[in-house]
Amino acid sequence: MEEFKKRILLVEDDPNFGTVLKDYLMMNDYEVTHAKNGMEGFEKFKKDDFDLCILDVMMPYKDGFTLAKEIREKNTDVPIIFLTAKTMKEDVLKGYKVGADDYLNKPFDSEVLLMKIKAIIQRKATETISDSKQFEFKIGRFDLNSKLRFLKFDGGEPVKLSPKENELLRLLALHENDLMPRELALTKIWRDDNYFTSRSMDVYIAKLRKYLKLDEKVEILNIHGEGFRLVINS
Amino acid sequence: MEEFKKRILLVEDDPNFGTVLKDYLMMNDYEVTHAKNGMEGFEKFKKDDFDLCILDVMMPYKDGFTLAKEIREKNTDVPIIFLTAKTMKEDVLKGYKVGADDYLNKPFDSEVLLMKIKAIIQRKATETISDSKQFEFKIGRFDLNSKLRFLKFDGGEPVKLSPKENELLRLLALHENDLMPRELALTKIWRDDNYFTSRSMDVYIAKLRKYLKLDEKVEILNIHGEGFRLVINS
DNA sequence: ATTTTTGTTAATGTAAGGTTAAAAGGAAGA
DNA sequence: TCTTCCTTTTAACCTTACATTAACAAAAAT
CATH class of the missing domain: 1.10.10.10 (Winged helix-like DNA-binding domain superfamily/Winged helix DNA-binding domain)
Structure with a gap:
């Protein structure tokens, strides 16, 4: 059916809840990396390619939003789902501002989460047909390297x-x-x-x-x- | 700024809630068509182009899901948001199955709804792939490119x-x-x-x-x- | 014959875009 | 903490692009 499992980065500081959720997701055929705080989450994010990030909002040291912003700087496309403790309107609004794809209020129904995950990953899959991994462009006599963020004219000195x-x-x-x-x-x-x-x-x-x-x-x-x-x- | 307001089809049988919601959306710069039941909703859907449909699930005669299915047959792309009365898991799952983009449990926060609407409409805007052929016409010795909005005569300089x-x-x-x-x-x-x-x-x-x-x-x-x-x- | 519809040009008002400069934010280092 | 440098936003001012309306002329319909 599917050659590769979809990879999920789960950042959740509550160890009990975190591992249960991780196991549940794994049972449903996802490959899950569990980070226990924002710092660790970002480290793991940098090391790997994920299809989806599930971030707890309430975390010590580095909350989910801050983490999301860092993630967004690296990658503008990964879908992000926030787990918010309560129906905090501010949280939801803030979430959308950093580019969240969805959010769930704890406690949430696990099947609903699965559904959302599926929907979001599918959505991204259809979106990402053309503009996948393209970071180098020839623009007339210019060369744009958008990974390293520079522009070269006639192969001369790159401009940042x-x-x-x-x-x-x-x-x-x-x-x-x-x-x-x-x-x-x-x-x-x-x-x-x-x-x-x-x-x-x-x-x-x-x-x-x-x-x-x-x-x-x-x-x-x-x-x-x-x-x-x-x-x-x- | 706004070329045209985004158009929303709202199908909601509760007249009080429906009109209040309609007014609220209109205050927020959406053009809203309010249908009072599933049948009417489908009629109005066929007559116009909408950027988003907001469907109440619980409606007499024709519920939101049935309506959604009919809408999907006509148009596979319009975003659909369901309004579900309670946290009915079945409803949510069913909703996603018919291709919902999101759902909201009543009662919901109106700002959150706005946020979702915005997010969803923007998301769809992003997906808009270049389906060119529909925008190019040959008119005698002219070429009309109606996506780029120019008219060329004999392959010469395009006029905007x-x-x-x-x-x-x-x-x-x-x-x-x-x-x-x-x-x-x-x-x-x-x-x-x-x-x-x-x-x-x-x-x-x-x-x-x-x-x-x-x-x-x-x-x-x-x-x-x-x-x-x-x-x-x- | 006169009322309605269409043809055309020009004037007006508003919105969008071009450009530059100043202000505000933010990160890194002192 | 303060300073400095870089990035981004906001402001200001100006130009261009558009759509609407008015005004008057010409056709067509009644």
Whole structure:
């Protein structure tokens, strides 16, 4: 049926609950790595590729949100589910802001959790068809290495890009010659779509245009009300 | 900022709760269509394009799941959120089976609902893959790319089209050589059919005629009181 | 003949985008 | 803790793009 088991990073400080949950997930054919606190969670996250992270919110030293933010810096795509102790509205809202995919209030029904896991992993699987592991792009006479965050012109000295510059250019490159919808960048990179994030994005477009000026064949065009288009003229 | 408000189909039989929820959503910048039962819900669904459906599970005659199934047959992509009366595990599981994107237990916090709506709509926006072919038309010696909103004559320099110009020309092209009813354009593009939108449309017809003048074989004819017809003479 | 519908151009108001600079945040080091 | 450097956001100001409305002319229908 499935060649490889899906891998879940479970970060939960309560040892009893944690191990029970881990066993339950393993019984349901997931490969589970259990970290007992935020620090350990991040270490394990860096070492491996996971299909899903389940993070407890209430943890000593490093709470789930802080951990989520660190994870997001490394990887903008991994699905994250939060386990919140109670129906803390603030927690839920905060969760979505760091890019959570879902949350569950403890105590929760384990079957429901399984269902959510399945739904989320499937969702990601369908999303991740084209833009999978692409981090290197040729943009006219430029080379973008978006893993190391630099841009080289004609193989010369690389210019360092800030995280936002890098993500934005990468997204544009992924849609080369095609529309890169505003909304897409805002939700993927800024994780929020409002007036200010939108203006912020415009500022970054200006920055990128400045970098790209070196090659007059490369330009970022605007499609009013829709988004931007990175075109390479021949 | 907002090109168009996102459209929500709300199917909820409790009139009090339904209207309150509708008003609340409308206050938050969504365009809401409220149906009072499953049958009505499906009718309205067929008539319009929605960005999201919020379905009450417990409804007389046709429950939320049945409705969801019918909706899914028509459209595999619209996000669906279920409102379940209590933490009915069966309901939740059943919901996911019909392809729900999320569910909420009543009573729920309205801000949390907003958050979910936002998250889900954004998620779907992200998935929008480039299904190009539907956006490219050959109109005489012109090429219309209605995704990138430009019109090329004889493969020369593309002319940019405004959103309304583009949509209108696209509709005409879809009905090439055939009647494109006035009303159709008004409801689909202007989303309102009155004296002013009608005059506005005439203005756009004039603009399109100006663009299309380059190819004397292409013209937009008026059918008095009915609509317009894009004809390509041979 | 006159009312309604359409053709066309121009004027107006608003929203979106371009650009630059200043302010605010945040992390690393002193 | 304070300082410094880098990144990001916010603000300000300006330009361009769009859609609507008005105004007047021409066709078509009654």
